[in-house]
Amino acid sequence: MNETEVEDENYSSLKSLINKNLGFHCDQYKDTHFKRRIAVRMRATNSRDYSEYIKVLKDNPDEYRNLMKTLTVNVTNFFRNPDSYQIVENDVLPDIIKSKSNSSNKSIRIWSAGCSIGVEAYSLAIILHQLLKNEFKKYRINIIGTDIDNEALSRAKEGKYTETELKGVDDKIIDKYFEKKDGWYFISDELKKVANFKWHDLIAGKKMSGFDLIFCRNVTIYFEKDLQEKLYMNFYNALNQGGYFVMGKTETLVGESQNLFKPYNSRERIYYK
Known part of the structure; x- marks a missing residue:
């Protein structure tokens, strides 16, 4: 040999x-x-x-x-790729809220797939709180963050962050939603209540469903093409009709999902079912 x-x-x-x-x-x-x-x-x-x-x-x-x-290293901070979040705040989440507002089931379910330390999940919780204001507690909001890194998940569950992870975030948001203690910034209890974090393997784990919005950004770029095809179909099937899917700016839909997902904003890689 x-x-x-x-x-x-x-x-x-x-x-x-x-x-x-x-x-x-x-x-x-x-x-x-x-x-x-x-x-x-x-x-x-x-x-x-x-x-x-x-x-x-x-x-x-x-x-x-x-x-x-x-x-599993992932450079991450709050409201990363602000252009994407802007569209989610201005269009995507208001559309989801509108579709639920007249319903008896005021349930909003969001999945942050490959959530790392939870900044994406809490960024979305902050936006929802700002949009709903006093109505926030009237909705059953469940933001699920999944990852295979247990240490990252522990940080997400604690909701504690460094100054670097909050870099660029408006001071008013930091003052309203975080408490500074021993050099760390802790997310407010009100937002922590709507976010749940758990270990989940995107590849071999149990399939999930019933979501209004799925974020999976800068995760699938590391996978082979046939696995990407499988994952995008899993995300498609996990969405409610009219639900939205947000992927990373360098990622592209492949396989059957290309024909099934409808582009909402191609530049920001936002699609809907």
């Missing part, structure tokens, strides 16, 4: 190890992306090749935590 074949075999062994111990479906990710993320931890642990990094993982199980952080 030549050197390349040995390295390929070690890479496969490493993926099996990660899958087994982290439940992370390595084969569904693009190799280029996956290898780049692995290389970050290999450099950090002075591992010259995959076999050395496998040894690090076996000798030091704590390294799995560092690896998981690197595999």
Whole structure:
């Protein structure tokens, strides 16, 4: 077996190890992306090749935590891509509210898929609160954030954020919806009550349904095309009729979903069912 074949075999062994111990479906990710993320931890642990990094993982199980952080790393802050949020605030959410206002079932269900530390879910909660004002409590609002990173989910459940994550947010919003304590900014209890965070694997997890709005931004870019097709159809099926889907600015619908989703604002990658 030549050197390349040995390295390929070690890479496969490493993926099996990660899958087994982290439940992370390595084969569904693009190799280029996956290898780049692995290389970050290999450099950090002075591992010259995959076999050395496998040894690090076996000798030091704590390294799995560092690896998981690197595999799921996501630069995130409140109201990221403000142009998209502007359309959601001006058009999308008012349309959803209008469709519910005359209904006995004043239920608004939103899914933030790949929610990381929860800034997207709470950004939407803030917008809803500003739109509904005194009517906020009259609606049954449920914003569900899902991710496979348990540490990120813990932060989301606590609702605690750094100054960096709130960079660019209007001071009035920070004063109204956050409490500063010990250098952290804590989201208000009223908004925390409408947001629920849970572990969920987009690839192998149970299918979800009944949503008026789904955000899944900058998650599917790391997946192979056939998996993207499957996920977009899952999102389509998870939406109520007339529901909206918001994806990342660099992402594109593929497969059957291209024909089923109707563009609402193509530039901002906002579609509806």
